[in-house]
Amino acid sequence: IPIAPEGYKSGFVGIIGRPNVGKSTLMNQMVGEKIAITSPVAQTTRNRLRGILTTPEAQIIFVDTPGIHKPHHQLGQVLVKNAQIAIRSVDVLLFVVDGSVIAGGGDRFIADLLNTAKVPVILGLNKLDQQQNDPQRIDESYQQLIQPHSWPILKFSALTGAGVDTLQNLIIEQLEPGPYYYPPDLVTDQPERFIMGELIREQILLHTREEVPHSVAISIDRVEEDPKITRILATINVERPSQKGILIGKGGQMLKTIGSDARQQIQKLIAGQVYLELFVKVQPKWRQSRSRLADLGYRV
Numbered sequence: 649i650p651i652a653p654e655g656y657k658s659g660f661v662g663i664i665g666r667p668n669v670g671k672s673t674l675m676n677q678m679v680g681e682k683i684a685i686t687s688p689v690a691q692t693t694r695n696r697l698r699g700i701l702t703t704p705e706a707q708i709i710f711v712d713t714p715g716i717h718k719p720h721h722q723l724g725q726v727l728v729k730n731a732q733i734a735i736r737s738v739d740v741l742l743f744v745v746d747g748s749v750i751a752g753g754g755d756r757f758i759a760d761l762l763n764t765a766k767v768p769v770i771l772g773l774n775k776l777d778q779q780q781n782d783p784q785r786i787d788e789s790y791q792q793l794i795q796p797h798s799w800p801i802l803k804f805s806a807l808t809g810a811g812v813d814t815l816q817n818l819i820i821e822q823l824e825p826g827p828y829y830y831p832p833d834l835v836t837d838q839p840e841r842f843i844m845g846e847l848i849r850e851q852i853l854l855h856t857r858e859e860v861p862h863s864v865a866i867s868i869d870r871v872e873e874d875p876k877i878t879r880i881l882a883t884i885n886v887e888r889p890s891q892k893g894i895l896i897g898k899g900g901q902m903l904k905t906i907g908s909d910a911r912q913q914i915q916k917l918i919a920g921q922v923y924l925e926l927f928v929k930v931q932p933k934w935r936q937s938r939s940r941l942a943d944l945g946y947r948v
């Protein structure tokens with residue numbers, strides 16, 4: 649890692665908010681590459697994932713967290729714990745809400761958690777591109793939400809990128825002088841294999857209904873790099889035989905669609921040809937088991 653120039657700034661920025669407000673979309677937009685998967689399904693993001701943005705003035709390390717929600721089972725508890733750890737270990741907190749609707753109970757829960765924050769907080773109203781029903785009422789609900797604090801409020805669209813430059817500048821203003829924490833050309837702390845697994849999970853989230861997505865975990869079993877093509881063998885772990893049936897689909901059609909769409913995403917990631925082979929395996933109750941969660945790469 650090179651030595652940063654005189655006066656260079658750096659720091660960690662925790663992105664927190666309830667599920668589906670656009671935290672992962674925002675991180676991808678800031679970093680300029682798709683490193684975090686996004687979808688309309690809550691709990692798309694399971695691990696703390698770092699996205700690194702290096703500019704001539706500053707290196708910002710974004711920490712994308714799973715959305716904060718009430719824990720129902722072991723995985724839920726792990727997700728909330730990870731978000732709470734993130735709050736305590738960053739230099740700036742970026743509280744993201746869906747600015748196209750008024751503040752809700754989930755936002756209130758997070759605002760209360762943030763009362764104990766000892767670092768600067770920025771409130772980000774996302775989805776600026778979406779129609780607001782009653783803009784004035786929406787704005788008031790968020791002003792009220794952050795009281796008695798005077799956190800700066802910014803509006804942007806993580807999807808289109810509108811307003812994101814202003815957000816970037818405000819974050820840099822809040823950072824202290826510091827070194828490069830990561831090489832300037834790195835965009836994430838995660839190994840390529842992890843992102844490959846995530847890109848497969850993303851296609852499952854996009855192609856199947858509610859009951860399957862929350863019960864999958866992907867393991868990348870083998871990656872063979874040839875000069876011409878990269879061969880990837882991966883297993884989709886599910887909890888029940890019925891879910892295995894759904895994922896495979898009639899005549900294997902569902903698995904074929906998921907595999908083909910995931911392959912295209914992975915080809916973009918590694919900028920090369922990919923051959924992807926997927927297996928589906930039943931691992932009963934993996935969500936309840938801490939040791940299995942650890943095996944599958946979750947921090948428990």
Ligand code: GDP
Nearest residue numbers: 668669670671672673686687688775805806807
């Ligand atoms: P997260 O759960 O907070 O990480 O949310 P995601 O980044 O996965 O996004 C949830 C959904 O909201 C996805 O379908 C995104 O495409 C969508 N989304 C995110 N940001 C925006 C935005 O600025 N505008 C619109 N219209 N949709 C967005």
Ligand code: K
Nearest residue numbers: 668687689692
């Ligand atoms: K999501």
Ligand code: MG
Nearest residue numbers: 671672692693
């Ligand atoms: Mg996310």
